[in-house]
Amino acid sequence: xxxxxxxxxxxxxxxxxxxxxxxxxxxxxxxxGFLRTYAGQLGITAAFIVVWLLFVVLAPDTFLAxxxxxxxxxxxxxxxxxxxxxxxxxxxxxxxxxxGSTMALSMVGFVLVWEHTNENVWLALxxxxxxxAAAGVFNGIVIVYARVPALVxxxxxxxxxxxxxxxxxxxxxxxxxAIGNSLVYRISVGKHSFLRNIPAQFFWLLGIAIxxxxxxxxxxFGAAVYVIGDNAETAALQGIKTNRVRLTLFVLVGLAAAFxxxxxxLNIRSFFPSVGEEQLLPALAAVFVGGTxxxxxxxxxxxxxxxxxxxxxxxxxxxxxGLTGFATDFIYGSVIVVSVTIHALxxxxxx
Amino acid sequence: xxxxxxxxSLKTVPRLEVRGVSKRxxxxxxxxxxxxxxxxxxxxxxxxxxxxxxxxxxxxxCGYHRPDEGEILFDGEPVKKLTxxxxxxxxxxxxxxERALADLQTLWRNIFIGRxxxxxxxxxxxxxxxxxxxxxxxxxxGFTSTAVSPESFVKTFxxxxxxxxxxxxxxxxxxxxxxxxxxxxxxxxxxTDKLLEFVRSIKAAxxxxxxxxxxxxxxxxxxxxxxxxxxxxxxGRFRPKDRTVGELTEIMREIAxxxxxxxxxxxxxxxxxxxxxxx
Numbered sequence: 001x002x003x004x005x006x007x008x009x010x011x012x013x014x015x016x017x018x019x020x021x022x023x024x025x026x027x028x029x030x031x032x033g034f035l036r037t038y039a040g041q042l043g044i045t046a047a048f049i050v051v052w053l054l055f056v057v058l059a060p061d062t063f064l065a066x067x068x069x070x071x072x073x074x075x076x077x078x079x080x081x082x083x084x085x086x087x088x089x090x091x092x093x094x095x096x097x098x099x100g101s102t103m104a105l106s107m108v109g110f111v112l113v114w115e116h117t118n119e120n121v122w123l124a125l126x127x128x129x130x131x132x133a134a135a136g137v138f139n140g141i142v143i144v145y146a147r148v149p150a151l152v153x154x155x156x157x158x159x160x161x162x163x164x165x166x167x168x169x170x171x172x173x174x175x176x177x178a179i180g181n182s183l184v185y186r187i188s189v190g191k192h193s194f195l196r197n198i199p200a201q202f203f204w205l206l207g208i209a210i211x212x213x214x215x216x217x218x219x220x221f222g223a224a225v226y227v228i229g230d231n232a233e234t235a236a237l238q239g240i241k242t243n244r245v246r247l248t249l250f251v252l253v254g255l256a257a258a259f260x261x262x263x264x265x266l267n268i269r270s271f272f273p274s275v276g277e278e279q280l281l282p283a284l285a286a287v288f289v290g291g292t293x294x295x296x297x298x299x300x301x302x303x304x305x306x307x308x309x310x311x312x313x314x315x316x317x318x319x320x321x322g323l324t325g326f327a328t329d330f331i332y333g334s335v336i337v338v339s340v341t342i343h344a345l346x347x348x349x350x351x
Numbered sequence: 352x353x354x355x356x357x358x359x360s361l362k363t364v365p366r367l368e369v370r371g372v373s374k375r376x377x378x379x380x381x382x383x384x385x386x387x388x389x390x391x392x393x394x395x396x397x398x399x400x401x402x403x404x405x406x407x408x409x410x411x412x413c414g415y416h417r418p419d420e421g422e423i424l425f426d427g428e429p430v431k432k433l434t435x436x437x438x439x440x441x442x443x444x445x446x447x448x449e450r451a452l453a454d455l456q457t458l459w460r461n462i463f464i465g466r467x468x469x470x471x472x473x474x475x476x477x478x479x480x481x482x483x484x485x486x487x488x489x490x491x492x493g494f495t496s497t498a499v500s501p502e503s504f505v506k507t508f509x510x511x512x513x514x515x516x517x518x519x520x521x522x523x524x525x526x527x528x529x530x531x532x533x534x535x536x537x538x539x540x541x542x543t544d545k546l547l548e549f550v551r552s553i554k555a556a557x558x559x560x561x562x563x564x565x566x567x568x569x570x571x572x573x574x575x576x577x578x579x580x581x582x583x584x585x586x587g588r589f590r591p592k593d594r595t596v597g598e599l600t601e602i603m604r605e606i607a608x609x610x611x612x613x614x615x616x617x618x619x620x621x622x623x624x625x626x627x628x629x630x
Binding site: 018021023024025033037214218219220221224227230231233235238239240297298 | 451456469481502
């Protein structure tokens with residue numbers, strides 16, 4: 001940033017710019033532009049509403065009662081929290097498949113510190129986050145500096161981190177019983193009457209989604225993420241430190257994975273070395289169902305947020321509607337295929 | 352940047368000078384003993400076939416490569432170990448057809464790539480960037496249609512318009528030397544005209560440009576001077592305005608056949624007075 005823009009460029013006196021320009025596309029004044037700009041987000045919003053209404057009509061007893069939403073608030077953040085920074089990774093044209101294993105490796109650190117510090121939960125949490133960040137740095141170094149494609153590198157670290165967790169723990173499960181009284185527990189997964197007994201992790205999901213939205217849409221970092229995913233050469237030529245940005249993205253996912261690992265384990269007050277295994281596909285599905293392009297350059301946090309709820313709702317919904325368990329994967333898969341196809345078509349039409 | 356020079360003395364010094372530069376890559380002598388000057392407020396066309404050394408020359412100026420021999424001077428000051436960032440700081444901005452803009456992003460985001468207006472925490476001043484973009488569209492890009500706005504996606508613009516956007520962006524951020532690398536490739540006649548209009552705006556803004564092309568007729572209309580490279584050497588220099596299209600064709604044929612030309616506008620090509628005046 002060695003230069004400031006020349007505010008006086010051009011010989012003409014500046015004509016008055018409509019103040020509305022600064023507010024972006026307006027639905028009232030430019031409906032076509034609005035549709036073009038927000039096609040993907042409107043699409044996922046419509047899909048979400050349709051699926052939800054379908055469930056309400058087919059299983060009103062379940063979907064008009066609060067209990068199922070409490071269950072969603074408990075389970076969706078486990079992968080939703082990771083899906084948020086994962087959206088940024090994919091917008092930048094990268095991918096991360098290792099976060100499920102990062103959840104486990106971070107929890108290994110958590111458990112070992114917890115056991116060896118006379119159950120100091122804060123230190124354990126810190127250790128989990130440090131390991132999550134380190135796993136991200138490791139991914140980043142292999143991908144950004146050794147230039148191994150992210151898909152390949154993170155398939156490798158998926159096994160590496162999981163295997164390391166297994167080796168260190170020797171397959172041992174750990175019961176975290178007393179942790180239920182700790183402040184960390186209450187802050188991360190507790191239910192509080194002043195929050196209407198909605199599990200705390202739901203608010204973490206909301207908070208992380210809001211932070212990631214600002215980072216992606218209203219911060220220089222996010223501006224760089226979009227350009228890198230769109231045209232990495234342009235980004236480099238315009239002076240963006242592409243390597244640093246890409247490395248940071250993997251660190252963000254690592255941190256989110258560590259936190260998701262802690263939430264998953266505190267939720268059941270136990271550590272299993274298999275923690276995180278089932279979160280890989282829902283998190284990826286949430287990002288892609290939400291309209292983020294695997295080719296990079298476009299994607300939204302709003303899309304991923306609704307994508308996470310769509311993905312998280314379907315499984316429970318299918319059972320509630322009364323379909324047999326054999327049908328779940330079929331319907332689940334259909335919804336994903338249909339929604340990503342719609343996104344592809346919308347992008348060709350409006351993109 | 353040079354410093355104690357007075358404005359007066361700066362006038363007589365070329366904006367950019369490449370002096371006796373040679374560059375060899377493993378198997379090929381890309382440039383041998385090339386002299387090149389770019390005056391203030393001047394547009395110089397560099398033409399030559401593929402492999403003539405055009406790209407090597409601009410990559411040296413942009414700091415991508417270092418010369419094996421010779422030196423590069425900005426405002427008369429030799430710059431040793433020119434880096435990409437150093438060249439940018441000195442006001443060199445290259446505009447590449449395919450690499451200038453991010454297609455899937457909006458116009459305002461493209462104008463401010465890597466140079467976003469932001470507060471001290473790095474948060475974007477989005478409204479200001481949108482309004483600045485709207486202002487540039489009206490004042491400098493000639494986009495008056497209501498169909499385009501700062502929110503328009505760059506992929507919806509034509510090839511000539513996109514390069515125009517990149518040129519306007521370079522000037523907006525005070526580029527002193529805009530380098531255009533084969534800007535007319537693949538453009539229709541109409542689009543090329545649009546592009547040339549933008550190239551003229553560089554001069555109107557008081558800045559300089561190097562226009563690289565393999566076709567004399569693209570640069571003919573806008574270049575003050577033309578330098579012809581052939582197999583790594585300067586094969587000829589002339590002022591296109593003094594010559595007819597027929598003469599230009601003749602010069603180019605002569606160079607293609609013999610590697611040099613008998614035409615010599617050299618007496619005036621690089622003296623400070625004429626460089627200063629442009630044409």
